[in-house]
Amino acid sequence: MIDIDHAAELLIRLGLATVIGGAIGLNRDMHGKPAGLRMLGLVALGAALATISVLGLGQNTDLPADAVSRVIQGVLAGVGFLGAGVIMRDEVGNVHRLNTAASVWVTAAIGVVCGLGEYLAALISAGLVFALLTIGSEVDHRFFGKLDKNHKKHDG
Numbered sequence: 001m002i003d004i005d006h007a008a009e010l011l012i013r014l015g016l017a018t019v020i021g022g023a024i025g026l027n028r029d030m031h032g033k034p035a036g037l038r039m040l041g042l043v044a045l046g047a048a049l050a051t052i053s054v055l056g057l058g059q060n061t062d063l064p065a066d067a068v069s070r071v072i073q074g075v076l077a078g079v080g081f082l083g084a085g086v087i088m089r090d091e092v093g094n095v096h097r098l099n100t101a102a103s104v105w106v107t108a109a110i111g112v113v114c115g116l117g118e119y120l121a122a123l124i125s126a127g128l129v130f131a132l133l134t135i136g137s138e139v140d141h142r143f144f145g146k147l148d149k150n151h152k153k154h155d156g
Contacts, residue, residue, distance in 0.1 A: 009117070017048035017114035020126045027133050033100045034086050043082070043104055044111035047075045049117025055109065072112050079108035103133070116126045 002111045019042025025037035054063065054071040083101035090096060106129055 017044040017111040024107050035100045035104050040107045047108040047111025048115035050075050050143050051112050140146050
């Protein structure tokens with residue numbers, strides 16, 4: 001028999017993780033970055049699922065106290081390797097796609113938070129991620145003289 005309350009809680013945790021991850025990925029897609037909607041949606045969903053699997057949502061009470069911590073550590077370390085795969089160095093040694101790698105990692109962290117049922121933390125974090133991704137390049141350009149491919153150099 002399916003427990004409706006349990007199913008609803010799973011849907012909220014997994015669904016929110018997937019939606020937030022997908023939205024971050026959509027932002028990256030819109031800026032022509034390699035980690036997009038599907039990848040980041042899957043990263044967040046996987047992180048939430050791994051977290052939920054060890055939590056058991058109250059159904060598995062005989063777990064060691066540090067089990068959740070070990071799963072979270074494993075997820076975030078493992079996703080770090082995925083993010084590292086998008087980092088590139090050009091022919092003159094400049095490093096590119098660090099923001100994309102960081103987006104992969106923070107998306108996994110948001111997935112973990114969703115898996116833990118910390119919805120407010122997930123939503124606040126998502127808002128901060130979007131703020132950084134949308135206004136960060138403009139701030140870099142205006143205050144630090146850094147350019148990305150979405151900005152043109154101004155004369156004057």
